[in-house]
């Protein structure tokens with residue numbers, strides 16, 4: 021899955037197993053740190069990473085048969101993708117379910133080499149093999165890299181999440 025002479029090595033994508041729990045937890049905590057540092061959002065203010073919660077999420081994902089992929093570059097694990105099958109967004113739709121990509125993270129030093137593209141391609145095949153015809157994902161508007169990458173990979177914005185803050189101003 022390499023992308024030519026500029027690549028430092030071969031990209032391999034595989035399904036994760038329970039023996040990857042420590043690795044997945046470590047990668048997802050880095051993802052957490054990245055989002056906390058870059059996404060200007062009230063819900064990230066004061067949020068602290070929790071290894072126990074991250075690990076429990078992956079344990080639950082394995083128990084449900086969700087999609088957990090690990091990508092390696094030149095033999096070293098550098099990224100992961102977590103996705104699942106969800107009910108269609110319109111209950112009455114003749115389309116019963118859709119794919120949802122919840123996390124996609126690539127370590128800093130491995131970015132820009134096609135790792136996320138390889139993860140997305142593998143996820144798309146996994147969903148297609150299950151008869152899924154549409155995949156959704158979300159990213160914050162502040163995450164310019166995510167916007168650029170997902171657009172390049174063919175994910176077009178469809179709906180917008182709107183939020184109004186009800187916080188009281190500081191005046192007594």
Ligand SMILES: CC(C)(COP(=O)(O)OP(=O)(O)OC[C@H]1O[C@@H](n2cnc3c(N)ncnc32)[C@H](O)[C@@H]1OP(=O)(O)O)[C@@H](O)C(=O)NCCC(=O)NCCS
Pocket residue numbers: 051054122123124125126127130131132133134135136137138158159163164165166168169170172173
């Ligand atoms: C977003 C992220 C997963 C992309 O991973 P990556 O392995 O660097 O992506 P790829 O190398 O496969 O790039 C895919 C395409 O997007 C482009 N791209 C990658 N990073 C980019 C950036 N920061 N700005 C603009 N375009 C970018 C690439 O050039 C490539 O396009 P091409 O195929 O036309 O060359 C990675 O930057 C990351 O982990 N970011 C932090 C976590 C995050 O924000 N995840 C997304 C929210 S779910």
